[in-house]
Amino acid sequence: MSRLDNDIFLRALLREPTPHTPVWLMRQAGRYLPEYCETRKRAGSFLALCKSPALACEVTLQPLARFDLDAAILFSDILTVPDAMGLGLYFAEGEGPKFERPLREEWEIRNLAAPDPHLELRYVTDAVAEIRRALNGSVPLIGFAGSPWTLACYMVEGGSSADYRRVKTLAYTRPDLMHHILDVTTQAVVAYLNAQIEAGAQAVMVFDSWGGALSEAAWREFSLAYLARIAAGLTREREGRRVPSIVFTKGGGLWLESLADSGFDAVGLDWTMDIGRARALVGNRVAIQGNLDPAVLFATPEVVAAEAGRVLDAFGPHPGHVFNLGHGISQYTPPENVAALVKAVHRHREKDV
């Protein structure tokens, strides 16, 4: 087994007791950090930053230098996969991600093929390997991918969407084509995550960011079924250690029990559901990761500590909690509030021991 100085994040995901609750933050390497903005400027663009293993490694480590976080997460983007499928990812200034060649015609959908992650996504696995070397056994590294449904939303819409008009129209009128996209994308995601694990990722997370835009029946058909296939296809052990997996459907609180039964070790929870109620529903079946409203970080350090305590108290003294926000950290977050948050989470559990 490779050396790992702090494994409490991995242990909490496996619902083993830990001396305190581990904490990391979605999008912890990001625009709220001036040093990130500096590196990004140097890279020239967000995409150039993602595609440079050296720079991706640099920004991945930045939040760990400032805060006592219990995990690192690969700096990348979920849309690297459709980009590797040939859709042509680009970022229009101030407009979010877009694709040059969104899926609009049946033949485009029929021609879709899963990329070889060792070729088309080599820059990601190289980044994973470089970050692992740089972390040098301090904390575990999380790899990630988007859920097939979420990727399909971008692939069909050609960018983000307020109403998912094109992709939902496709799902309701041509479910056969929709399932074809999801099938190919699922193969791609499994291979991609396993390549990240092979390169050194010690846990993986699947972001079902747009699952919550669906009706319950449509979510089961177009998202959950593919999430379960991913869980079943993941490499489960590497370097003599279990590689835990996390699934996060934003807005998926209503479907928590189904998520808990989908084959992942842990379920991410946004901030709309009380985490105590979530724990009561899923019991010890899975770990839960979450669930502070990122907007709390706009308040004062005192409020941040109090609200973090509320989440920790609601979860209760059981093992199996990874503290996180309910969504990615906002670019407007004062870094000193993140410091207050991490300190509050670590101190809270110490009181119990």
Place this chain on the structure above:
Amino acid sequence: MSRLDNDIFLRALLREPTPHTPVWLMRQAGRYLPEYCETRKRAGSFLALCKSPALACEVTLQPLARFDLDAAILFSDILTVPDAMGLGLYFAEGEGPKFERPLREEWEIRNLAAPDPHLELRYVTDAVAEIRRALNGSVPLIGFAGSPWTLACYMVEGGSSADYRRVKTLAYTRPDLMHHILDVTTQAVVAYLNAQIEAGAQAVMVFDSWGGALSEAAWREFSLAYLARIAAGLTREREGRRVPSIVFTKGGGLWLESLADSGFDAVGLDWTMDIGRARALVGNRVAIQGNLDPAVLFATPEVVAAEAGRVLDAFGPHPGHVFNLGHGISQYTPPENVAALVKAVHRHREKDV
């Protein structure tokens, strides 16, 4: 009692048996109808349309001329209330609603006062009276208002917001000021809805459109408490008839039981929760209004009918269902799909009788 040819909407809200499931659509008078676009053009602007009782009446009736809907809803906007409080509502082209004088300073919040709906919102009560005359007892007229939390979001942010940064910061750092805004706004909403009832509204609905952006604890404190105060303050009978009330927290499926106990006759449900599960949770305590994904209306008439049938089957044969979308109808909806929807809903239940 005033004459009412079709009262099945009101009866369903009171959980009385009806020959078929009543149906109306949120934003049924809107941009998907060419005749609406024509009237709006004539009015000059959305706000001019809202402020003209004659034109508001005209567009309110347009969907009823096309489709066999079981209720009319006042054409207006939830932001008329803060506008009457002096915040200066305007619509920047393609940007949604904005306020000239958002609440930014403590003194502005302290100076806030509930408007007299008979004075500052007279154009609304005049529209209600005019629509009632024009409906001439055919179907009931629904009045509405925004929830205090939802109105406060706009009042503090100055417009719509992706992250509710200002209003959540205020809620977390100065709950005293937040509660003051909510308190005054609650008084305003109660007086406004009762003025609409007095002018002829036969049911009322409260739109808690942004309630779902809060954590459960924050929603209870900053939204639910004020919704319950509204329910308690509403005029319950008029013209010898019960005036049913509906509350709709978008994204509030997780809190359905609390909503069902908040004092309203019916609870609106967006499309993310299976309506059969919702019915099982609340039983016969309240009626449920919903819950087709508006995106289904982008599909074919056959798919629309099938998906409507799925919602109706899920709710089951109990009384107390008002069919609706889970959110306002999209401007991109083909009107023929609305015709197919209304027909499918009405025919479905007839099969049972």
